[in-house]
Amino acid sequence: MADRDRDEESGKFTEEYPPQEFLDAIAELGPSGTTDISDYVGCDRRTAYLKLKSLEEEGEVRSRKVGNSLLWELAE
Structure with missing residues (x-):
């Protein structure tokens, strides 16, 4: 697994692909x-789909x- 950044205060891993992307x-x-968006963000299609579904549930997309x-x- 690639190295991931941690939040300095909480010690938790930061999101690899923040919703804002x-x-x-x-x-x-x-x-x-979905594929065009995943290509733009640089993630796999499944990751993009799950993130977009979450944003849809939140009313953002x-x-x-x-x-x-x-x-x-x-x-x-």
């Missing part, structure tokens, strides 16, 4: 598929089915 990706790319893919966009 996914929001920034959608802001930059516009409505995009929304998804819609287009063909066999999900298209992600920022919530208004």
Whole structure:
């Protein structure tokens, strides 16, 4: 496993892919598929999907089915 950064105060590991990176990706790319977002952030597709689903549950992004893919966009 690669070395991960720890928070100096708590000693906990910091998030490798903070949610803001996914929001920034959608802001930059516009409505995009999971693979495009994962490529932009630099993570695997599954990690991107799970993070985007979490952001959707929080009301930050929304998804819609287009063909066999999900298209992600920022919530208004």
